[in-house]
Amino acid sequence: MDFFIEILVTFFAGMGAGLGTGFAGMSAAAVISPMLITFLGVEPYTAVGIALFSDVLASAVSAYTYGKNKNLDIKNGLIMMVSVLVFTIVGSYISSLVPSGAMGNFSVFMTFLLGVKFIVRPVMTEKDSMQSVSVKKRVIQSIICGIVIGFICGFVGAGGGMMMLLILTSVLGYELKTAVGTSVFIMTFTALTGALSHFTIGDSPDLLMLILCVVFTFIWARIASVFANKASPKTLNRATGIVLVILGIVIMLFSAVK
16 A cells, blocks of 8 residues: 555656656756655655656756757856856855745745746747847856856755746746756756755665656656647647646645645
């Protein structure tokens, strides 16, 4: 019975995380962690480690799919990734000095609001207008936005994928598919860094649970990213919005139960 429950919980956790990653570049940690903690009693630090490790392959396969369809900005993605990684450390350090418990639900609430935003005000930017920005300006924007995203992620402790999607579409003017593709590309490396640090510092996770979460998240991320790259901008905005709204509500409910 316990084995069946473990498969059931990891399946739905992986499905939610995979859909969020493939559609919106959302971190798997936002979905998998609360489900493992609430329903399987996993220690929070270990749960985050499992979620981040699940995020690595899911983000990688999503990035590959978006890149294959020419919806990935690798050059500026690498620049932003360096800024994100460096200032995540800075944000984490400052967070340890400042009481920030009240900000714990920031990323969950932002997931919900961002979903509503994509439904009500879809991102309809075209690639032509996106590419009209000068190379120098784009590089500077990528560095500054990476600093902001990294600091907020380190300070709050979550929300990287959502912050990246919001800034890439609203500030840098990316069209939605390229924004998601670039976001999952960056998340592949940030998730790998986070997962390795969690498993190095903390205890080893349950191997079966880890494998199940990785496999289910990978499968659903692949399905979502393939659909997303074939969908029209309007359909993708609606699908992304619906997925984010549902995930936001579900995660808030899990947090309330916990």
